[in-house]
Amino acid sequence: MKLNRETTAYLLGAGTFLVSLVVPPAAQAALATLATGLAGYHVAWEGLHDTVVQTQAAHRFTPNIHLLMILAALGALAIGSPTEAALLILIFAGAHFLEEYAENKSRSAITALMAMAPNNARRYTAGGRVEVVAVDDLAVGDRLLIQNGAQIPIDGTILTGTGAINEAAISGEAIPREKGPGDPVFAGTLNGNHPFDMTVTKAASDTVFAQIIRLVAAAQNTPTQTASMIQRFEPRYVRLVLAALPLVLLAGPLGFGWSWATSWYRTIGFLVAASPCALAASAVPATLAGITTLAKNGVLFKGGRYLANLKQLKAIAFDKTGTLTAGHPSVTDVRFSAAVVEAELLPVIVAMERQSNHPLAAAIVAHFPTVPPCDVTVHSQLGQGLSATVAGHQFIIGKPARFAPVPAAWQAQVAALTHQGKTVILIARDGVVVGLIALLDAPKPSAKGAIDYLKAHGVTPVMITGDAQPTGAAVGASLGIDTVYANVMPTQKASVISRLQAHFAPLAMVGDGVNDAPALASAEVGIAMGAGTDVAIDVADVVLVDNDLARLAFAHRVSRKLDRIVRENLVFAMSVVVLLVGLNALQLTNIAWGVVLHEGSTLLVILNGLRLLHMRRES
Structure with a gap:
């Protein structure tokens, strides 16, 4: 955790609170109140500032969870319960820091990738000398020297020599690949023990490595449908809780015969119990963790919603050549x-x-x-x-x-x-x-396993090819694909996707060529092979960097687990709210225990989402 002003104040507040527990009662209230202020000033600022900004943008009162926490803490102080107020703020702010940590843990993939980006290259001059230049100064056609153990600075093709290239940075595959003249090499990968010369084929901004950084950054800023729904639901829920407060306060003396002091206490308890902290943290940390895990394994999503949609797919249409097959006879x-x-x-x-x-x-x-x-x-x-x-x-x-x-x-x-x-x-x-x-043109080794996996999980595979029917049927049969569209012209692929969507929706399309671009754009989820054309990659929603369909099966596994985790989080978060509201109404819990249980549920929800960071691809 970075010791900025907020975290320093929080730690001081936590220390002050611990001291308040062992000092005489006369000093306890003052120290607990100070701890509340130190640990919660940034919570108060975020709550008030964000509420004002969002209200102005939406042209209607748009409160957030932080505002509920501020009111709960102030209410606890007002009724003479500073220890409960400090405990509430400390646990809420701690959960907030943990959520930021979870997000930063996922977003650190971007920082790590950018740190791996090479800065310099060894370029041959017209006279045959080698000069060190910035990668941004390289041009297509430049000839470079790649030394033993050096990082490849830019995308290109080997001219002379051979190398064992570690491409883990872009494909997640740790085993080096033997490459020689004519083979492509990619920026950010590492050369082994043999030097070679290469020629530049792409500008620095267009390399596969640069695309990975852009795609992961874009994906982490695009929430899933569930996360968006929760974000829209949060201010409405907070308004509902605020509107219910006077009713809860009046219900105590008028409906249950409580004293006004007890009613005030239970109203604060209701405010704590009803705050949807765990609900708000149900989807975003888990989604970011899933996107990060997939990026490390060579599967890039342009948005969190596409990862969530993958689990919903009823069918996936595959282009044949270069996608299901090697692309050459x-x-x-x-x-x-x-x-x-x-x-x-x-x-x-x-x-x-x-x-x-x-x-x-x-x-x-x-x-x-x-x-x-x-x-x-x-x-x-x-x-x-x-x-x-x-x-x-x-x-x-x-x-x-x-x-x-x-x-x-x-x-x-x-x-x-x-x-x-x-x-x-x-x-x-x-x-x-x-x-x-x-x-x-033989099927790729990974294709059969991916098709078998999809069929086992209720996803219907479909093959679309321009080849004659016998060839298409033969390849389809060898892979276990029962539905094959053969003799399909490039201009007809999008219309085939439209026909399939009438029976299988949502539908994904996997392809690698310019002729696949309209179909990729038409499908609910477009999936491009990383070695495909730039057009296909640009219009697709998902990119398989290493052209390995086994990674598509892994992405589907992550999507299914993400869906399961988010559902678990939502049910758990709302169950805790209902339980605590009920216990508070029955006077079976106090504010302190309500804080521990409620904010503890938020911590568990965040940690549950972070499990996706530890998913491993089956070998």
Whole structure:
């Protein structure tokens, strides 16, 4: 706790109160009254100042809880109970400090992130020298040197060298990633033991790290629907309590036969019991704790209400390519006829594909990294595939249409693989098909687990893809997604979301491309993959920094726990109010015990919300 003026006065007040408990009765009242003033002056200021400001803004009387506490303390002093007044203020102010601590604990994520932001970079000059410059002075295209153990200053791409990059700052993943030329690197991450050169691809203000800081800051300033409702309810409730005070005062002598002194005492007790301190603290600390925990785990929310809404979802629509799948093809099947020797054929195939710039060719080459090189001259015809002559043999690599009709010996295999959504490439030698290679944009390892989790919790997964029906159906079946919209043009995705909302509301959309942006904006919750386009990230409400759908399942878990904690807090807070009002009316408690129980409930509510700070993602 920072020892500013308020906390110093509070500690002095607490010390004075403790002394008042052991001094003679003659000095006890004076010390307790002094303790009340020291510990509560900032409570009085906030109550009066905020009430005036909010009343002027709303053009109607808008009191807050602090005002009730001031009146309760003044009333206790007026009836000669300074010890109860001091106890009330000390516990209320202590709970208030704890709530501020809870909020600051969550908001410290911003401070920690900003402290991690790099300030300087080592840039190559035109002459090849290395100069140290401010990160803000870097421009797209600059070449930088990243030393051993150094922090990467800005987003870019590795040019030469390799590095084991610790990306925990942006993804929450502690295991370093091996990266080499062509791989992206991000500001705020840490290089391992190997230096490398990189080129800058984004301005300092547009890096993933900068976006994280902005998104977390925005989220912590946007309350949930429940928190907003409580904030709107608070002044109405306080007005109701203030209006009830004269009725409670008169009900004592007129309805229960109490003396006026007893009625005054019970009226102060009612004021303490009815104050909604715990109610006001039911949602905000818990929401901030949830947002902070998720930010540390690579899930960024642009507002607390989106975290609360996640638990309410009836369905989530997923874009396929780059979201559910890797976004690039990979080899799944390699088959050759018995008439050829695979070890002799593979070098020719890989050598031919190395000379093509087609994505399928790159996938085939990547699948056979240890195949020795082979010198060939390749001829490529658009739509026809590749051809080459090697050692007197004519080789052709192309899609089945190139060989139509497909030889009977291969028809069943080609049909079966195509039905699975795979792209099939046939290899022919001297006009005879001797092998095939099948490729698929395979689902991400995290996708199946995330889909299974969502289905287990009553959330219907839907896939939207521009691919043909067989491919979409095959990928959907492998992930357990029963509802698949295939052949969907980019301009049609938003209309598909609208149709789904008629049956599943609220609905979320997960995507990564420019073509997903309208659908992300149309859904009740838009979720963008962190490696997606800036447009998708800008319009989305949630960003999965590491493109890991397992983190979406974790966010849903946090949302469910947040909802459960807030409900627990609301029920507990109102139950304590009802209990204390009843005990006060029956004269079964005094002001001191009412203060302890009431403000103790506020402390418990805040601590209950802070449990979200300790949630851990399942590995």
